[in-house]
Amino acid sequence: MSYLPYAVAAWLFLVGLYGVISSRNLVHLIICVGVIQSSSYVLLLAIGYRTGAAAPIFVDIPVGTPAVDPVVQALMLTDVVVEVTVVALLLALAIQVHKRHGTLNPDELRKLKG
Amino acid sequence: MRLLPVLPVVVPLITAAALAVLTKLLPRAWSALIAIASTIATAAAAALLLRDSLQQPIVYWFGNWKPNGRMALGISFAIDPIGAGLATFAAVLTAAALVFGSKYFDSVENHFHALILCFLGAMCGFSLTGDMFNLFVFFELMSAAAFALCAYKTEDPGALQGALNFAVTNTIGAYFVLTGIGLLYARTGALNMAQMSEALASHPADKLVLVAFAFISCGYLVKAAVVPFHFWLADAHAVAPSPVCVLFSGVMVEMGLYAVARIYWAVFNQTLHADIASLRILVVSIGAATAVLAAIMCFSQRNLKRLLAFSTISHVGLMTIGVGLFTAGGLAGAAIYTLGHGLVKGGLFLAAGMLLHRFSTVDELDLHGRGRSEKWAGFVFFAGAIGLAGLPPSGVSAGDDLIHEAARAIGYHWVRWISFFAAIITSAAVLRAACRVFFGWGPRREEQPGGAPKTQESRETDRSQQRTPMTMIAPAVALVVAGMFLNFTPRLKRIATQSATEFQNSEAYSARVLRAAPKRTPTAPAPAPENPLFGISAFACAALGAACYLFSKSFRSTSRWITRPLSVLHGLHSGHVGDYVAFLTFGIAAFGLVCVLCLR
Numbered sequence: 028m029s030y031l032p033y034a035v036a037a038w039l040f041l042v043g044l045y046g047v048i049s050s051r052n053l054v055h056l057i058i059c060v061g062v063i064q065s066s067s068y069v070l071l072l073a074i075g076y077r078t079g080a081a082a083p084i085f086v087d088i089p090v091g092t093p094a095v096d097p098v099v100q101a102l103m104l105t106d107v108v109v110e111v112t113v114v115a116l117l118l119a120l121a122i123q124v125h126k127r128h129g130t131l132n133p134d135e136l137r138k139l140k141g
Numbered sequence: 142m143r144l145l146p147v148l149p150v151v152v153p154l155i156t157a158a159a160l161a162v163l164t165k166l167l168p169r170a171w172s173a174l175i176a177i178a179s180t181i182a183t184a185a186a187a188a189l190l191l192r193d194s195l196q197q198p199i200v201y202w203f204g205n206w207k208p209n210g211r212m213a214l215g216i217s218f219a220i221d222p223i224g225a226g227l228a229t230f231a232a233v234l235t236a237a238a239l240v241f242g243s244k245y246f247d248s249v250e251n252h253f254h255a256l257i258l259c260f261l262g263a264m265c266g267f268s269l270t271g272d273m274f275n276l277f278v279f280f281e282l283m284s285a286a287a288f289a290l291c292a293y294k295t296e297d298p299g300a301l302q303g304a305l306n307f308a309v310t311n312t313i314g315a316y317f318v319l320t321g322i323g324l325l326y327a328r329t330g331a332l333n334m335a336q337m338s339e340a341l342a343s344h345p346a347d348k349l350v351l352v353a354f355a356f357i358s359c360g361y362l363v364k365a366a367v368v369p370f371h372f373w374l375a376d377a378h379a380v381a382p383s384p385v386c387v388l389f390s391g392v393m394v395e396m397g398l399y400a401v402a403r404i405y406w407a408v409f410n411q412t413l414h415a416d417i418a419s420l421r422i423l424v425v426s427i428g429a430a431t432a433v434l435a436a437i438m439c440f441s442q443r444n445l446k447r448l449l450a451f452s453t454i455s456h457v458g459l460m461t462i463g464v465g466l467f468t469a470g471g472l473a474g475a476a477i478y479t480l481g482h483g484l485v486k487g488g489l490f491l492a493a494g495m496l497l498h499r500f501s502t503v504d505e506l507d508l509h510g511r512g513r514s515e516k517w518a519g520f521v522f523f524a525g526a527i528g529l530a531g532l533p534p535s536g537v538s539a540g541d542d543l544i545h546e547a548a549r550a551i552g553y554h555w556v557r558w559i560s561f562f563a564a565i566i567t568s569a570a571v572l573r574a575a576c577r578v579f580f581g582w583g584p585r586r587e588e589q590p591g592g593a594p595k596t597q598e599s600r601e602t603d604r605s606q607q608r609t610p611m612t613m614i615a616p617a618v619a620l621v622v623a624g625m626f627l628n629f630t631p632r633l634k635r636i637a638t639q640s641a642t643e644f645q646n647s648e649a650y651s652a653r654v655l656r657a658a659p660k661r662t663p664t665a666p667a668p669a670p671e672n673p674l675f676g677i678s679a680f681a682c683a684a685l686g687a688a689c690y691l692f693s694k695s696f697r698s699t700s701r702w703i704t705r706p707l708s709v710l711h712g713l714h715s716g717h718v719g720d721y722v723a724f725l726t727f728g729i730a731a732f733g734l735v736c737v738l739c740l741r
Binding site: 036040044047048049050053056060063064066067070071074098099102105106109112113116117120121123124127128133134136137139 | 274278281284285288289292295296297298299301302303304305306308309312313316319320323324326327332375376379380716717718719720722723726
């Protein structure tokens, strides 16, 4: 098991954070939130991975065959559902922001200050 | 009732689904009634759980997948009095918010009720669960419902920006939590908190565990809005509909702190216990910084809802100190403080909602002297100022007292001064605003520097009405009066201290969840009698401060010298989501660094 997937997860998280902080467009910003979320998929799957093991479907494999960890896969699926909800909600907000503010640039949203 | 433990989650969620489906068919009054009835049923179920868990903490396994003593495959609810109490409190506040909301929005749609009920169900699940991942899922459900509720006024540009800031920062916080959970799962192979705790206890904490601890705590602290994660809260509260603010301020924010306390005591205590002194310094100083900074910001606001929001942050800072003392007294104090503060602040937000309903603005200067006709809102504001200062027998005073006592026992005498300062400033801010709005005291807009119209609040109601209906007055008055006299509840402090002692007994928690071991009766020392002088002097100073500000021109101009550096502080609250996330990242990095360097 190499360290590569963990490095990828960390990199995705950081690059997503950088994107959110520096973004000039709300849609881009929201996709960056999605990138952060993808980092958690990679992390979870990497945690459960075992080299040479089968998929965790215990129907037609002999008892005792090593399988990858099904728990993290279930977590990841739940995570996907959560992500879809939040990103859909955020995108809906972005559409509404565009209607009301006439811009998608967070630098130009100046309704709340101080 | 074998199924009682799941009712506080299932009842509101099912009702929410039904209301969402029937949204076109049901008349509005019916849907409001159904929502209120369902909330009251939830409150009753949670209260029964609270009563039962005071006798004996409850562990409920879904689908009866019980653990075999070491390993838990199923998902559990591990219910103790603090969790059940929080769920009950959430349901009570929700009921008040729904009653207030029933005549509040002219164009309220049934999906408002569905969202509120989703929010309630998630909060109940959050406070009852014993599973780490379950905690995250309820956290996200709670957040998603909260984002939607915050942006409920989709026509209002401010509401959209506030909801966006709220949603992005909190989602990123949640993903820090999930990453932390992933790391912990990799180490322990468990998701049940009790099992995680036992797996961690066998090794000393290494860097991985510390990083996981930092990620999870900081993720939940984003919800708890401590400095430097607090930026979203003021924006979200300033724009969310007033009945929703009651829930945000009264319980949602405190849920974040509850989660930090829960994961520390249920999971990390056995492995991090040796470092508790350093951890204490870290968390208490975060709380102190939050309390002071937010109190200063609070006094310099003129939008009433924003003012109340900063006051909430300041009080959350004090609760953070209570939790961060890592003693039973501190936690019990924070729990009572949550009740006392939530009731009073809920009443205040509802009163602000009444003003918004009548006058379509919550700008303090716009409202100058116009509130004379709103006697009840005035009553709530003055009573709220008294309650926030911690005048006995308010809940805040009882909580303050326990926290001070606990801090003194550890040698943190200065905590008293921090909380004295926060109480004075936040109470003075509310008093100042109330005197200006309801008595017309103090300078008018023209005489106030920088008094030009600034904020435009979109109305939450379609037509301004001549009269404030009883359904708005009653919940606000009931909440604030309950908060003011909370300390008359018999044996409140003793019960809280006992529950907190039990909450912090990690070995007993694991044994109870994994092996159904009977509860050991904890013995809590009888709390010391209260010192009423603290609250009285805090309130007197607050009244003095507010009077000086309103009547003395020279005081105002001197205070401007103090507040000039404040413009830097105000500049930081830029309303720019990127800035907020930058602060969040910095805060988590700093917290993690301190954890890794100083612990172990």
